[in-house]
Amino acid sequence: MLKKITVTVNGTQHVLEVEPRLLLVHMIRELLNLTGTHIGCDTTSCGACTILLDGKSVKSCTILAVQANGKSITTIEGLAPEGGPFTPLQEGFKENHGLHCGFCTPGMILRATELLAHNNNPTEEEIRWGISGNLCRCTGYNNIVKAILYAGAKMRGEALPSTEPEFV
Amino acid sequence: MIQCKTSKEVGGMGHSLKRKEDARFLQGKGHYVDDIKLPGMLYMDIVRSPYAYAKIKNINTEEAMKVPGVVAIITGKDLEKYNLHWMPTLMSDTQMVLPTDTVMYQAQEVCAVIATSKYAARDGREAVKVDYEPMKPVMDPFKSTDPSSPVLRTDKPGKKDNHIWHWQAGDKEKTENVFKNADIVVKQQMHIPRIHVVSIETCGCVADYDKVNHHLTMYMTTQAPHAIRTVIALVAGHVGLSEERIRVVSPDIGGGFGGKVPVYPGYVIAIAVSFLVGKPVKWIEDRSENLQADSFARDYHITAEMAGTKDGKIQATRFKVLADHGYTDAAANPSKFPAGMFSIATGSYDYATAFVEADAVYTNKPPGGVAYRCSFRVTEAVQAIERMTDLFAKKVGKDPADIRMQNFIKKEDFPWKSPTGWTYDSGNYQAGLQKAMDVVGYAALRKEQAEKRAKGELMGIGISTFTEIVGAGPSKDFDILGIKMFDSAEIRVHPTGKAIARFGTKSQGQGHETTYAQIIAEELGIPAENIQVEEGDTDTAPYGLGTYASRSTPTAGAAAAIASRKLRDKARKIAAYLLEVSEDDLEWETGKFFVKGAPEKSKTIQEIVFAAYTNHPQGMEAGFEATHYYDPPNLTFPSGAYICVVDVDKETGGIHVRRFVAIDDCGNIINPMVVQGQVHGGLTQAIAPAMYEEMIYDDEGNILNGSLMDYLVPTAVESPKWETGHIVTPSPHHPIGAKGVGESPTVGGPPAIANAIIDALSPFGITHIDIPITPFKVWKALKEHGAYDK
Amino acid sequence: MIAQSFQYESPGTLAEAISMLHKYGEEAKILSGGHSLIPMMKLRLATPEWLIDINGIPGLAHIKKEGAVIKIGALTTEAEIEHSDLLKKHFPLFADVTKLIADPQVRNVATIGGNLAHGDAANDHPAVMLALNATVIATGSGGERSIPIDEFFHGFYMTALQHGEILTEIQIPVPPAGTGSAYHKLERKVGDYATAGVAVQLTLDSKGVCKAAGIGLTNVNPIPLRASRSEKALTGKPITDKTIAEAAKYAAEDCSPSSDLRGSEEYKRAMVAVLVKRMINKAAERARG
The missing domain is CATH 3.30.390.50 (CO dehydrogenase flavoprotein, C-terminal domain)
Incomplete structure (x- = not known):
C-alpha cells in the first residue's frame, strides 16, 4: 500500500506516494532525480548517501522515505546555487584538493556541514572522528581534513590557511 | 621547490593548479553510471550462488516470473543458444558469463532477473529457486594440484589438473651457485593476501541496444573503454555486434584502482538482454556483490630467499610464487607477462643474480588477479624484496637503513640492467632515503627506540626503498589480447586559441582534465584553463588502452606532449609566414614565436592558431589539430623511500602508526598538488592491506567478510597524517621526463608498515608476520614468543 | 539491497502503538532508529509484515533527573546522549561509549532504546547498563513495568520484552559522590x-x-x-x-x-x-x- 508523504527537499516541497519500503536514498535519486547523493555500500558503512535531515547528517540508505514525512532534507544540490558561490566547505574541498573521483564527496561535505555547524573550530582529531562514518578510497583523508579546517577558518572569518601542498 | 617554466596564468608543468573537474563533483553534478536514466529502461538483478562449487540441477523461475514487474529471467542455457555463455578473459583464459551446469565460486552469477524497476528485480531475484548439488571445493592453492583434488576446468578439453601456467625469469643455475657459496642466506615464506579494490562506486552499466539502427551504446564503469569495445566485438561479433556498431562510454568513474579493467559477466548479460529485448538495461552491483564476486587482487604465496656476504652485500635473490587465481585467470596483465612485472622483485639493489618463478593454479574462488593500484604484481614483488632486505639486515646485524645504503644501485650506474632483464631508466636512491631519514629524524628515533626497549615498550621503525616499473608499455613486448599498449592524444585548437584534447585513457579521479591540460599548456603556451580534456567516449576519443598501472602520464601524457610538439612545428611554419622570416630565424618562448635578435617581432600562439583558420600559407593544410599514438621506448621506473614509525601496545597488540614519511621520485612533476594527493591516497591504500584488509574464506568456500562491516576499509581515524615529499630524477626517455606516480605509495607502503611492526616486535625474536598485521596477530606472535610468560 | 514489502503505521500515541502490536501480532516490528532493523530488512534477514514507527509518539525522547534517578527516554539518540551535560556530569562513561558506537551519522538516528531492545550482546549499551545497574521500563497494554537490567537479556536477540510491550525508558540510579x-x-x-x-x-x-x-x-x-x-x-x-x-x-x-x-x-x-x-x-x- 502506497503512503503519501510530504517532504521539503532543498527548499522545495514535494508530495509523493511511496512504497513504505522505499529507501530515502532511492526517493532522492530515483523519484526526485537528485543524483548527487550516492550509494557506495549496503551496510550503512560508507556514508556516500549522507544527507541532512532536519539539519542532522544521516545515512539515507538506512532510513525509509516514509520516515522523512514532514521533514526537511538538504542534499549536495541544495547547499549552494548552481554555479556558486560555493559554501565554505565546497570551496575548502576545491582549494585543498579534498576530492579525487568525487564519489564520496557529497556525503563527506554534508557530514562536515553538520560537524562545522556544531563546532566551527574543530581540532584535526575531532575532524577525523567526525568523518569516521564516511569512507574515501582516493584521498587518504589528509586533504579532506585540511579542507574542513579551511572551511572552519572561513566560517570564523579568520585568515585562511595556505592551500599550497605542504611538502616535507 | 619545483621550477615552473610557465606563468601561473598559463599553468603549465609544476603549477599546483586547482582541478578543473572539481566544480561538478562539488555540486552533485558528477555524472556516474547509476545516474543515467533512459526511457523504457529495465533493471537487472543477479541471482548468485550460495555455494563455492556445485552442480546446478534446476533453476525454477516460475514464482519469480509472477512477481509484478519482472519481465524476463536469463539463464546460462538462454545465452548458450547464442554462444554467449562463455567469454575470454584478458589473459586469454575463459570465464562463464552464466553457468549452464556448474558454479565455481560463492557469489558467482547464476541467472539474471530483468524487471521494470530495481525493486521488482530484487523481488524477482529472491523468488528464483535454484536446486544445487554442492561439491567439496578446492580452496587451498597448495593442494590444488594434488592428484586428489578434482579437476575444476573440465570445460577445457584434456585438462588433467588445476595448474594454469608456469613462468620464470633470471638465471636459475647461476642463482643456485651463488646461494650455495653465500655466507648468509635468509628465507621466508609469505602470503600477500587476497584483497579488493573497493572503489566507493561499485561496478555497473546501462546497455542500450537500438534494434532499428543495430547499434549498442554501452555506458559502463570501465578504465579502458576502447579495449572493452574491442572485447565486446570479439565476444558478440558473431551475433552482429561488430565494432563500428558499438559505442562504449565511460562516464565519471567513482574510483577504479584496477577493479574496473576486467569485463564482468554482469556487463555481458546486460548487453545480451538489451540486444534481445531492444530496451536499455541497467545493472548496478551492490557493494556485497562487488566485494564477493568482482576481481580480487594479489593472493601470491611467495617463498623468498636472499643470499649475501657477512658484511651485508646482497648477492642474489630467489623467489618462488604460487598464484591463486580462483577458477579462471582473469588478471589483466600484458599477454607476455602472466605474473606481470613480478620480476622487478630484485628491487633497488645492485646485484647481478636472481631467479624468479611463478606457478598459477585454479581454486574455487572468484576469478581475478587484477592490478590493484599496482603495475601488474609490483606490489607483491616489493613486499617480498623489502621484507627480505630487513630479514637480511637482521641476520647480518646491520641497521636496515645502512644495508640499503650499502646495496643501492648508484645514481651514476643508470641506465641499469637488472638480473631479470629490465633496464631501469634513472634513479637516485641514496638521496631519497637520506631525505626521508632527515625528515623523520632517523637517528633520534633509533635512540628513542633503544630507551623505550629498555623500559619494555614496543616501538618500531620500518623502511621501504622500492623501485616501481610502470608505463606499459613498449609495443615489442607489451600487448593485451594482441593490442599493443600504446596510448593516444588528439588535440584540436579552435580558431580563438582555445582547445579540446581527447585521450585513450580514462581518469577515475586522477585529475586528467587538469594535468593533461597542463602538459599541453607547457608545450603550447595555451592557458590550461582554456583546454578542455575529454576521455571515455569511444566515438570521439582516439584509441588507447586506458588508465591503470600508472600508465596515463607515461603513455598518454607523452602523447599529449608530442602531439603538442607537432602543433608547435606547424605553428613555426605559420609564424614564419606571418612574420615573413625563415623558420630558422624563429625562436620559441612559451606561448609565442619571436624573431631571433628582434623579440618585439613575435606572434603569439593565439595569433598563429587564428591564422591557421583565416590566413594559412598556401599549400599548407588548414586547421590546427594533431594526434599522436605514443609507443614508449622503455618503461619508467619511479622509486621511493618510505619510513614508518609505530608504537605497539604490548598487552593488546594494538598498533599505532605514529609517523609515516614518504619521499617519492616520480621524475618531473606536472601538478605537485595532484601528485601529493595521489601519494596520500595510495598510502591509505597501503595501510589497508598492511593492517586491515584481507578476503577470508572458510574451507567450504564461504567468504567470511563479504561486506564493509567486516572488510575493513580504513577511515580517517585509522589513516595517519601522511608526510610526503619528493626528489626529482627525470626519466631520460620520456618526452617530459615524468614517470607516473599513482601507484608508488600502494606498492611501496605496505612493507614500510610491516617492517616497522616487525621491528617493534624484534626484541622477542619475531622476524615475520604476514600482512595484514592485526592486533590479534601481534598478540598471538608475542604470546608464542613468550612475551606474556611470567 | 532492498527490503521485502511491508505495511507501515506511524501511531501518534503509545496506546495506539501497543494496540497495533496486538492487532498485527508477531509479524509486527517496532521501528525506532531503525539502524539495526533496517539493515537486517535490506538483507531480508528480517521480513516483518508490519512496521510500527514510534518516532511520532511524543514523550519518549528525554534525558532528565528525577530525584535519585536519571531517566533516558527510549527514543533518545546516541548523539543526544553523547552531548548531554547531565549525563556527562554523572556518568563520564557515556562519552567514552558513544564515541565508539558506529559513526556520527548513525548516532544521529540510532536510539538507546533500540540498542537495548535489539538484545544483541555485541551492542555497547547492554554492558554499560549492567555496570550502571539500570532499570528498563516497558510499557504494554497493562501499563508500565520495571525490569531490572539483570533480568532483561534472555538470549541471542532475546529480551524480557513481551510481544505487545514497548521499551519506553531507561532509569539509572544517580551514583553517590566518589x-x-x-x-x-x-x-x-x-x-x-x-x-x-x-x-x-x-x-x-x-x-x-x-x-x-x-x-x-x-x-x-x-x-x-x-x-x-x-x-x-x-x-x-x-x-x-x-x-x-x-x-x-x-x-x-x-x-x-x-x-x-x-x-x-x-x-x-x-x-x-x-x-x-x-x-x-x-x-x-x-x-x-
Whole structure:
C-alpha cells in the first residue's frame, strides 16, 4: 500500500506516494532525480548517501522515505546555487584538493556541514572522528581534513590557511 | 621547490593548479553510471550462488516470473543458444558469463532477473529457486594440484589438473651457485593476501541496444573503454555486434584502482538482454556483490630467499610464487607477462643474480588477479624484496637503513640492467632515503627506540626503498589480447586559441582534465584553463588502452606532449609566414614565436592558431589539430623511500602508526598538488592491506567478510597524517621526463608498515608476520614468543 | 539491497502503538532508529509484515533527573546522549561509549532504546547498563513495568520484552559522590562491533575503599554479561594492583567469547582481562576526581 508523504527537499516541497519500503536514498535519486547523493555500500558503512535531515547528517540508505514525512532534507544540490558561490566547505574541498573521483564527496561535505555547524573550530582529531562514518578510497583523508579546517577558518572569518601542498 | 617554466596564468608543468573537474563533483553534478536514466529502461538483478562449487540441477523461475514487474529471467542455457555463455578473459583464459551446469565460486552469477524497476528485480531475484548439488571445493592453492583434488576446468578439453601456467625469469643455475657459496642466506615464506579494490562506486552499466539502427551504446564503469569495445566485438561479433556498431562510454568513474579493467559477466548479460529485448538495461552491483564476486587482487604465496656476504652485500635473490587465481585467470596483465612485472622483485639493489618463478593454479574462488593500484604484481614483488632486505639486515646485524645504503644501485650506474632483464631508466636512491631519514629524524628515533626497549615498550621503525616499473608499455613486448599498449592524444585548437584534447585513457579521479591540460599548456603556451580534456567516449576519443598501472602520464601524457610538439612545428611554419622570416630565424618562448635578435617581432600562439583558420600559407593544410599514438621506448621506473614509525601496545597488540614519511621520485612533476594527493591516497591504500584488509574464506568456500562491516576499509581515524615529499630524477626517455606516480605509495607502503611492526616486535625474536598485521596477530606472535610468560 | 514489502503505521500515541502490536501480532516490528532493523530488512534477514514507527509518539525522547534517578527516554539518540551535560556530569562513561558506537551519522538516528531492545550482546549499551545497574521500563497494554537490567537479556536477540510491550525508558540510579565510570572497547576499526568491551562503574569512599562496583562486558558472551565475581573481588576492598588483577582474571574466566574474525577465544579472554584492568583504573581515577 502506497503512503503519501510530504517532504521539503532543498527548499522545495514535494508530495509523493511511496512504497513504505522505499529507501530515502532511492526517493532522492530515483523519484526526485537528485543524483548527487550516492550509494557506495549496503551496510550503512560508507556514508556516500549522507544527507541532512532536519539539519542532522544521516545515512539515507538506512532510513525509509516514509520516515522523512514532514521533514526537511538538504542534499549536495541544495547547499549552494548552481554555479556558486560555493559554501565554505565546497570551496575548502576545491582549494585543498579534498576530492579525487568525487564519489564520496557529497556525503563527506554534508557530514562536515553538520560537524562545522556544531563546532566551527574543530581540532584535526575531532575532524577525523567526525568523518569516521564516511569512507574515501582516493584521498587518504589528509586533504579532506585540511579542507574542513579551511572551511572552519572561513566560517570564523579568520585568515585562511595556505592551500599550497605542504611538502616535507 | 619545483621550477615552473610557465606563468601561473598559463599553468603549465609544476603549477599546483586547482582541478578543473572539481566544480561538478562539488555540486552533485558528477555524472556516474547509476545516474543515467533512459526511457523504457529495465533493471537487472543477479541471482548468485550460495555455494563455492556445485552442480546446478534446476533453476525454477516460475514464482519469480509472477512477481509484478519482472519481465524476463536469463539463464546460462538462454545465452548458450547464442554462444554467449562463455567469454575470454584478458589473459586469454575463459570465464562463464552464466553457468549452464556448474558454479565455481560463492557469489558467482547464476541467472539474471530483468524487471521494470530495481525493486521488482530484487523481488524477482529472491523468488528464483535454484536446486544445487554442492561439491567439496578446492580452496587451498597448495593442494590444488594434488592428484586428489578434482579437476575444476573440465570445460577445457584434456585438462588433467588445476595448474594454469608456469613462468620464470633470471638465471636459475647461476642463482643456485651463488646461494650455495653465500655466507648468509635468509628465507621466508609469505602470503600477500587476497584483497579488493573497493572503489566507493561499485561496478555497473546501462546497455542500450537500438534494434532499428543495430547499434549498442554501452555506458559502463570501465578504465579502458576502447579495449572493452574491442572485447565486446570479439565476444558478440558473431551475433552482429561488430565494432563500428558499438559505442562504449565511460562516464565519471567513482574510483577504479584496477577493479574496473576486467569485463564482468554482469556487463555481458546486460548487453545480451538489451540486444534481445531492444530496451536499455541497467545493472548496478551492490557493494556485497562487488566485494564477493568482482576481481580480487594479489593472493601470491611467495617463498623468498636472499643470499649475501657477512658484511651485508646482497648477492642474489630467489623467489618462488604460487598464484591463486580462483577458477579462471582473469588478471589483466600484458599477454607476455602472466605474473606481470613480478620480476622487478630484485628491487633497488645492485646485484647481478636472481631467479624468479611463478606457478598459477585454479581454486574455487572468484576469478581475478587484477592490478590493484599496482603495475601488474609490483606490489607483491616489493613486499617480498623489502621484507627480505630487513630479514637480511637482521641476520647480518646491520641497521636496515645502512644495508640499503650499502646495496643501492648508484645514481651514476643508470641506465641499469637488472638480473631479470629490465633496464631501469634513472634513479637516485641514496638521496631519497637520506631525505626521508632527515625528515623523520632517523637517528633520534633509533635512540628513542633503544630507551623505550629498555623500559619494555614496543616501538618500531620500518623502511621501504622500492623501485616501481610502470608505463606499459613498449609495443615489442607489451600487448593485451594482441593490442599493443600504446596510448593516444588528439588535440584540436579552435580558431580563438582555445582547445579540446581527447585521450585513450580514462581518469577515475586522477585529475586528467587538469594535468593533461597542463602538459599541453607547457608545450603550447595555451592557458590550461582554456583546454578542455575529454576521455571515455569511444566515438570521439582516439584509441588507447586506458588508465591503470600508472600508465596515463607515461603513455598518454607523452602523447599529449608530442602531439603538442607537432602543433608547435606547424605553428613555426605559420609564424614564419606571418612574420615573413625563415623558420630558422624563429625562436620559441612559451606561448609565442619571436624573431631571433628582434623579440618585439613575435606572434603569439593565439595569433598563429587564428591564422591557421583565416590566413594559412598556401599549400599548407588548414586547421590546427594533431594526434599522436605514443609507443614508449622503455618503461619508467619511479622509486621511493618510505619510513614508518609505530608504537605497539604490548598487552593488546594494538598498533599505532605514529609517523609515516614518504619521499617519492616520480621524475618531473606536472601538478605537485595532484601528485601529493595521489601519494596520500595510495598510502591509505597501503595501510589497508598492511593492517586491515584481507578476503577470508572458510574451507567450504564461504567468504567470511563479504561486506564493509567486516572488510575493513580504513577511515580517517585509522589513516595517519601522511608526510610526503619528493626528489626529482627525470626519466631520460620520456618526452617530459615524468614517470607516473599513482601507484608508488600502494606498492611501496605496505612493507614500510610491516617492517616497522616487525621491528617493534624484534626484541622477542619475531622476524615475520604476514600482512595484514592485526592486533590479534601481534598478540598471538608475542604470546608464542613468550612475551606474556611470567 | 532492498527490503521485502511491508505495511507501515506511524501511531501518534503509545496506546495506539501497543494496540497495533496486538492487532498485527508477531509479524509486527517496532521501528525506532531503525539502524539495526533496517539493515537486517535490506538483507531480508528480517521480513516483518508490519512496521510500527514510534518516532511520532511524543514523550519518549528525554534525558532528565528525577530525584535519585536519571531517566533516558527510549527514543533518545546516541548523539543526544553523547552531548548531554547531565549525563556527562554523572556518568563520564557515556562519552567514552558513544564515541565508539558506529559513526556520527548513525548516532544521529540510532536510539538507546533500540540498542537495548535489539538484545544483541555485541551492542555497547547492554554492558554499560549492567555496570550502571539500570532499570528498563516497558510499557504494554497493562501499563508500565520495571525490569531490572539483570533480568532483561534472555538470549541471542532475546529480551524480557513481551510481544505487545514497548521499551519506553531507561532509569539509572544517580551514583553517590566518589563514583567514577569508564568504558572502552577494542575494535578492528572505528565503528566496529567490539572485539571485547568493558564498562566499569566504581564508588570509592574517602579512604579509597570500593563501596560498589558494576562491571559489564560487551560481545564476549552469548548474552550481555555482568562480571559478578569481578565486582565482588573489588567490593569492600581498596583498589590495588592485586584486587584489580583478581577482578580481571575472573572476568576473563567467566565470559564465554567465541573465536571469529576478531580473534580467538583465548585472545578475547586476554583482552577482557586487559580492559577490566584498564577500565577499573580509569574509573577509579575518575572516582577520585
